[in-house]
Amino acid sequence: MEFQNKVQFGDIFFTVSSETPDEIGMSSVLLDKVSEMYLNSFCFAYRVFSFDILNPLFASYLFRCSLFRDKLIRIAQGSTRYNISKVEFMKLKISLPSIREQVIIASFLSTLDEKIKIEKKMLEQYANQRNYLLYRMFI
Template sequence: MNKSDKKILNVPHLRFSEFTDEWVKYRLGNIMTFKNGLNKGKEFFGAGTPIVNYMDINKNENIVSSMIKGVVTVTDNEMKNFQIMKGDVFFTRTSETSDEIGLSASLLEDVPKGVFSGFILRGRPIDGIFENSFSGYYFRSGAVRKEIIKHSSITTRALTSGGSLSQLNISLPTLREQCKIAKLLRLIDNNIDSQRKLINKYESLIKWIYGK
């Protein structure tokens, strides 16, 4: 990246007390490369290698191999061109509405022989710029989502591309602060999941009591 690409931005109002470094501005295309995914006919799905699909990204900020249910048969050349690796950030490429365009999820672990679908984009950061789980949360934050939507095209469908995402101006904290933020957000997510399971349990009990 060029030094001229860095510009100091105002820091967020709410931060952990031990961090005082200012967040730094980057042009996303200078710290991340983008690639469109694999397009195959229906007959190639149902067996083969894991494939990250649209719904894997739509519903999750971060994904691991056990969450990837789709499989596809690919050639050696397709495997090479569309392979995925830990740290990749995926974005939904097209949607009926702007609300679901450019939704993101980061890959938290390597998926041997994994590939990704043509309905999503793969963003591959340069080494050391993102903490893996932080990037999934970060690109879903309100400010970044507004930028993604602003740079998308909307006709009959909402559409984004690697070229559009490359134009985004983003600001990032240090890796240490990214790790602290991601840890807090994971804790919140885990608490929400626990509460949701408890609510579902009590709702099932109520239905059983009243015979519904």
């Protein structure tokens, strides 16, 4: 049986292997409380032990930003399959704003994401309405 580690709120996951360097090290942050969920060997996790240092919602944006992604792409190795060494990954340096600024930034970006989601849904509804009207026009 494969060894698996139990995950918890705030854990940050990274893929360790990909077919292209651009997809290497894609991240996800567990923003929900879960009871039974485990990490397997296809990715690795970073556990934040103090949310006074790194806000989980801010982390979800930070590790997907182009500045950080470019750092990951530079350490990816391979020709047909790209991999990231956990040792090299742990050497990466990142600058963090204060926890107060992280909360403000994360809240702002989250609000923008919600607005985008609403706008996309409205656009889809307008497209459906348009298609319906065009259909009715030619009956």
